[in-house]
Amino acid sequence: MREITQKSMHYYRFDSLLQKEGWLSPAYVGVDERGTIQYISAQAPNQSLAFEAVQGFAVPGFQNGHSHAFQYAMAGLAESHPTGTHDDFWTWREEMYKCALSLNPDQAEHVAAILYAEMVRLGYTHVAEFHYLHHDKEGKPYAHLAEMGERMVSAAQRAGIKITLIPVFYQKGGFGLPPQERQKRFISKTVDDYLKLVDASADVVKKNSHAWLGISVHSLRAVDFEDITRTYQQAPKTLPFHLHVAEQKQEVDDCLAFCGQRPMQWLLENLPVDARFNLIHSTHLDDSELNALAKSQATVVLCPSTEGNLGDGIFRMKEYVKLGGHWCIGTDSHIGINPLEEFRMIDYRQRLVTHQRNTFEGDAAAYMVNEEIVRGRMAMGVNASNHFEIGQPLDAIVYSSLSHLPAATSEKNRLATIVFTGDSNRNIGTLVNGKWVVKDGHHREGKIIKENFAKAMMALGNR
Numbered sequence: 127m128r129e130i131t132q133k134s135m136h137y138y139r140f141d142s143l144l145q146k147e148g149w150l151s152p153a154y155v156g157v158d159e160r161g162t163i164q165y166i167s168a169q170a171p172n173q174s175l176a177f178e179a180v181q182g183f184a185v186p187g188f189q190n191g192h193s194h195a196f197q198y199a200m201a202g203l204a205e206s207h208p209t210g211t212h213d214d215f216w217t218w219r220e221e222m223y224k225c226a227l228s229l230n231p232d233q234a235e236h237v238a239a240i241l242y243a244e245m246v247r248l249g250y251t252h253v254a255e256f257h258y259l260h261h262d263k264e265g266k267p268y269a270h271l272a273e274m275g276e277r278m279v280s281a282a283q284r285a286g287i288k289i290t291l292i293p294v295f296y297q298k299g300g301f302g303l304p305p306q307e308r309q310k311r312f313i314s315k316t317v318d319d320y321l322k323l324v325d326a327s328a329d330v331v332k333k334n335s336h337a338w339l340g341i342s343v344h345s346l347r348a349v350d351f352e353d354i355t356r357t358y359q360q361a362p363k364t365l366p367f368h369l370h371v372a373e374q375k376q377e378v379d380d381c382l383a384f385c386g387q388r389p390m391q392w393l394l395e396n397l398p399v400d401a402r403f404n405l406i407h408s409t410h411l412d413d414s415e416l417n418a419l420a421k422s423q424a425t426v427v428l429c430p431s432t433e434g435n436l437g438d439g440i441f442r443m444k445e446y447v448k449l450g451g452h453w454c455i456g457t458d459s460h461i462g463i464n465p466l467e468e469f470r471m472i473d474y475r476q477r478l479v480t481h482q483r484n485t486f487e488g489d490a491a492a493y494m495v496n497e498e499i500v501r502g503r504m505a506m507g508v509n510a511s512n513h514f515e516i517g518q519p520l521d522a523i524v525y526s527s528l529s530h531l532p533a534a535t536s537e538k539n540r541l542a543t544i545v546f547t548g549d550s551n552r553n554i555g556t557l558v559n560g561k562w563v564v565k566d567g568h569h570r571e572g573k574i575i576k577e578n579f580a581k582a583m584m585a586l587g588n589r
């Protein structure tokens with residue numbers, strides 16, 4: 127084992143730090159030069175040791191289970207709805223295609239970098255990039271098959287966030303339909319083509335210590351059923367498997383018309399869905415699907431801001447959790463990227479439809495944060511039974527302990543106060559691998575990230 131000298135260690139003293147069992151106060155945390163926790167205790171390691179005092183409450187960095195980074199370039203641009211026109215998910219998708227067709231690799235990287243930097247500022251320390259913008263603007267594969275994926279990994283590095291790159295298999299224009307012209311940047315024709323893309327992406331990930339790999343088919347409507355099964359069988363079994371399921375009512379109706387089964391029903395009957403699976407949205411489920419899904423131990427990735435923005439519908443969270451189901455959060459189209467808002471929406475949309483306040487039993491904030499961290503990590507392909515313990519990286523969002531409401535609040539009510547009343551003004555910084563990536567609102571690479579983004583937006587001219 128590597129010798130850790132006191133000299134190579136950096137010590138923090140947080141007013142408090144959230145462990146699985148609750149708050150540790152104060153919390154002395156020593157990290158080695160790689161940012162791995164080597165010491166954690168309410169007592170200082172010794173009287174004379176220097177430490178960095180942080181007047182804040184450290185909470186584990188959130189895991190963003192679902193991102194399409196390029197869509198940030200159009201966030202807020204589809205919110206005008208002229209009288210007499212129809213506007214739903216499918217009309218929004220036309221705008222999204224235009225955006226997807228317009229970005230060159232540099233621009234896609236600059237958009238992703240500022241988005242990821244914002245995620246870090248708001249408390250995410252790892253993102254699952256559900257990546258399907260594979261080819262050039264003519265729809266031809268780049269000489270380096272994973273060119274665009276590699277750009278996402280570079281953007282993440284600059285932004286200081288960990289990334290799970292999930293190359294997506296996208297093959298069809300709908301159930302039984304050939305791909306459309308405007309989907310040409312997304313398409314892998316065969317399972318073999320897709321697996322080549324996975325291999326190229328795996329090479330990128332191998333070279334980057336901040337990157338992990340996942341497997342995905344876009345959705346049941348975007349890949350032949352037989353090829354979905356083949357992809358599952360032929361892709362590495364150790365990697366997390368992600369797909370969109372039953373986001374829209376029309377998708378459920380189209381699936382029924384196509385094969386006589388609902389999307390989630392088909393999935394649960396045809397693939398061995400288990401804890402490795404991450405099912406994005408899962409909005410429209412009947413009773414038997416909800417039961418079987420909870421039993422499967424898969425993770426549902428909920429993206430409440432986007433689901434609300436697109437008018438998807440409401441996932442049956444209260445019933446699902448009672449059945450023992452698991453979930454994490456994602457920000458999908460990035461119309462909203464504040465994790466605290468996602469938590470509140472998850473809880474409040476249940477309160478609004480049930481006319482009751484107890485979506486979850488017990489401490490709602492503690493339950494939601496823990497579930498998101500544990501299941502979010504599984505969605506990233508990161509195995510960890512706990513956070514903030516020796517051997518784990520110090521990835522944390524730190525909330526001010528001086529802000530009037532948390533400052534006046536007991537330990538018992540602290541997390542609920544942070545989750546239910548907080549905005550980003552309380553964020554004093556985010557640590558990734560033991561180092562401040564954002565401190566007092568300033569990102570360590572903020573200037574260059576912002577300049578690059580402004581140039582990219584100027585060239586695109588869509589805002």
Ligand code: ZN
Binds near residue numbers: 194256406
């Ligand atoms: Zn999505």
